[in-house]
Amino acid sequence: MGVGTSRYPEGRDRTMSRRTQPRIWAEEVKAHVGSGVRLKGWVHTVRELGKLVFVVLRDRTGTVQCKIRGQKEIAKQLEEEAAIELVGTVVEDPRAPEGVEVDVEELALLAKPVEPPPIQINRPLDLIGMRLETILNHRALSLRHPEIGSALKVRAEFIWAFREYLRSQGFLEVQTPKIVAAGTEGGTALFAVQYFERTAYLAQSPQFYKQMLVGAGYERVCEVGPVYRAEEHNTTRHLNEYISLDYEMGFIDDFREITRLETELLRFMFEHVERACPRELEIYGAELPKVPSEIPHVRLDEALSILETNYQKRCEGDLDPEGEKLLCEYAQERWGTEFVFVTHYPREHRPMYAMPSEEDPSLTNSFDLLYKGLEITTGGQRIHDYHMLVESIRSRGLDPEDFAFYLEIFKYGMPPHGGLAIGAERLTAQLLNLPNVRQASFFPRDRTRLVP
């Protein structure tokens, strides 16, 4: 056995033999008892017991204990978080953590740490108690921590399932511009960017473009992409850049068609995450919610009176964060679900494209979806009538000329349509009970954070 401090390119794997041995993942080791295996990964921990050394190797699939016998000088070169490659034999041993371990025959150092890592990634988070700031300052390294990185795996699986389900329902995945000419929806503040000789903005939402693509004949479109909000909020549930899961569908009968589809979509997404992320869910102690066949719909005015009657809680015009929590508590007790659609928001609280309600034109066919006390979706039916939309734009003191690019398709048979957007980080954070959405973002952007 030998150790190589090999360095690309000239000395690469110089000391490693058995080049034909294919690499296996840490999680596959159990299936290779008695066989020679090659593993690559990071040194998770090193435990020296005199002439016996245990090295726990970590790769993208997990960890596996490896032992080095009678080669103390090799252990001396192993530092935590070094990238290594090893060849050995898988042996059964009841003393090993999983009943099996790798008896190392050869080991090569692929990359040696320049200095000890600033954060520990081989101990449970509750023992090392890093503050989020520290975790985010060392984001690439902290994501190596199995607990920290798991949240993003869950998010990735949510996103995969979002695409997969909508694809099965005839949706086309689209990409809309993130550099746009004007403040589309109004309301939220926009980031200005220099676009050659003009000022452009980062898109706060794909709203106009996904509607235009419905009208373009695709009928059903979805998008996974970043959106940008220049709001100076500094809370645990806001990011200035986040991933929006959008869909928009044409020829709907009413807005309930949108909430029905979201119900089925969410069920698919949660069931997929349950199958794909058992380890990650266990790490966070997350309980998969049962998505009911019909998520309760509560009109905003009803929601406000529910809060007042049952919780003596008064909200002015809209639900505040506490109101959202209480309403979800109510939904849990009353209907046994953590989800509730709040519908029929007043027009003045919704953008100009929101479709007025038939029974009360001061309200809209729009909704928010609350999950465990937090708003994770906003959606609704949109105005499809050209003249009505122009009028709505005017009534807000806006100039339809500025929206000509958007309005054009509405002149040529725009079908009844609607859609919604789910905040990917919020959905993930709520499932995993993360105290801060930043934990569900690879590299969060907030009021003060632009790096890394």
Next chain:
RNA sequence: GGGGGUGUAGUGUAGCGGCCUAACACGCUGCCCUGUCAAGGCAGAGAUCGCGGGUUCAAAUCCCGUCAUCCCCGCCA
């Protein structure tokens, strides 16, 4: 935009007028150990207590400013 906190070794904390020549845990360095798995034992290095000013015989500790950061509200996903 408004309000409230917090800044002490790499990390997380304790200390909150003198007993601080700043403590503890993890990490780090060296030595010992063939069944560790939050390994253990012994020895050690590492902090002018965010920064600037002030009060005081004396400041990590009190005051002012500043910077950084966290949380809550508004608004939103």
